[in-house]
Amino acid sequence: MRRKLTLKQIARELDVSISTVSKALRDSIEISEDTRQKIKAFAKLYNYKPNNIALSLKNRKSKTIGVIIPEIVHHFFTTVISGIEQVANEQGYHVIICMSNNSFDKEVINMELLANGSIDGFIISVAKETQQKKDYHHLTEVINQGMPLVMFDRVIEEINCDKVIIDDVLGAKKAVQRLIDLGCKKIAIISTVDYISVGKLRTQGYIQALEENGIALDQNLILRVEDFEKSEEEIRSFLAEKEIDGLFAVNEHFAIYAIKAFAERGLKIPEDVSVIGFTNGEISKLSNPSLTTVSQHGAEMGARAASLLIKKLESTQEQEEAFQTIIIETGLIERNSTKN
């Protein structure tokens, strides 16, 4: 097994100095045409590639963006990553992804690991556990070290940094408004417990829509799922005897479980109940009936986040305090779970 070829080896082999090899390969005019050709030919022949680690160390930057996401399962995160990758690659950056699996500890470990030289900046959507614990020391630490950080989707207000979010309140409001426009009179919502920011915000949107239309808020029509593992059960019993004609769910899964629960009661979608979900993932597209959803434009989110981060990375001046929060508009994709 031969080790990777280095400048030193080339130098020894061709009986020149390391500097000469380095310069020849970078087409320096200091090196004669002859020598340059010789060195380049040799390097090409033996497939020389500079060692990134050495370059990172020397340049004190890695041209790499670290992305930390809570769970890769969600199609939404996939699309965000695509967006990040596209912009990053265009600008000559590389992307590495780490999962926190929604665990606070893993988020901390991964961030510390990446922060120690491997990457130039972070794009992160924080873990559920982190939101719950409200322990942000790892985030502030990274920021204090002068490493730019962009948050997306699940952001933390208290942290001062660039953010890319969707207008959860508005997205939810538009969805519920649509249900109202379709003639729904009794609209329920399946949300999450309030410490999950998106759940809280989407619930707000639901409430606002009802208020604006003069519909009285009925707390019995709000389900805040506690345990994701048991969400199917929670939803089933919540919907067991509700007489409703519209339902808004804050994610795809909840919407699907709701549709199943309705089916078990013999209710027809969308004839008896109209259902709208959140997040335009695979599941929404493939479900039966296909699901009308609020789309989050994940790719755009990723792209904007990457742009923000790279802008920070490339600006030599420290324009501190100049943190932006970009709000991505949501869309509503109408499918077969709502009356047309």
Next chain:
Amino acid sequence: MRRKLTLKQIARELDVSISTVSKALRDSIEISEDTRQKIKAFAKLYNYKPNNIALSLKNRKSKTIGVIIPEIVHHFFTTVISGIEQVANEQGYHVIICMSNNSFDKEVINMELLANGSIDGFIISVAKETQQKKDYHHLTEVINQGMPLVMFDRVIEEINCDKVIIDDVLGAKKAVQRLIDLGCKKIAIISTVDYISVGKLRTQGYIQALEENGIALDQNLILRVEDFEKSEEEIRSFLAEKEIDGLFAVNEHFAIYAIKAFAERGLKIPEDVSVIGFTNGEISKLSNPSLTTVSQHGAEMGARAASLLIKKLESTQEQEEAFQTIIIETGLIERNSTKN
């Protein structure tokens, strides 16, 4: 913005040499108790963390595993990554993930990037395009450089390395056998074009099952989807007038599209047609009716792949030629798309 703290800075601050700081932090007995405490306290106070890049350069290894996957969308890959992460973390390794997006070029770029010092070894499932092109230079190159590589799922026979696969033929055979046992007489298959190895193998399993049960093979009952983007259409027209009572699909999506197509024809699942898919993902679980599928045990696959890789990385001796191929058993998860 303060830069990251280095040994040098600590040394200057405490008026000792860099060596002393390094040794103190590593609890060397060479350093007096007093000095050691002082240095450690200082380091802790200012949150010193060694620079990974420098360590990687010095040690010529990064304790990091690079994972290259074609598309993150699939739940299957997610589970594989979980398996990899678990084993890797246990053994003190870090995992970074890159997506090839099924593009040959991106696969090459990502591999070259990671191979130049960032990681110690690869775990890869190759891109569709790579299988099609049969251009494996980037893989052989990495191997020739002495970097261990483990392939999983979509492997390439010609490449000599450790592999972790499922027995696609057997998995498919068991699924089709199940359909036969359920009394299905006319069983169709929705597969992919043959250059995708898993499609080819699963088709073989289908054929074998029929043969073993003395059922004549009918080429009209085999669909080889060409274009994934248009798969829904292809499947719809394929199933338009088929009189069948069993269907085996080589992935979840195809199965779902098939169920939709049947529904459009007014056929009931599983009463009129029994359907079995492949890959036990979210979609199978959530679809309506829920889908009976062949499960691939992704987490186990990832775990085994990581174990193989780490074993190679830690073995100082080069036991070349000792490449293994581990075959993971598939399971059959029965849900509501087959008669009970």
Next chain:
DNA sequence: TACTACTACTACAACGTTATCGTGTTGAAA
């Protein structure tokens, strides 16, 4: 002949570590 200017290279330092070897100061044995 002496100086300058240019060409084509080499040497060195630095990025942040750690392992190896070197060294000055003590204290005690001879």
Next chain:
DNA sequence: TTTCAACACGATAACGTTGTAGTAGTAGTA
């Protein structure tokens, strides 16, 4: 008083790069 460990620390090299500064050798000019 001399010698020699033991102790506690410092200097150096190395990992693979690149940029700056330095230097032979040649050619041209006065």
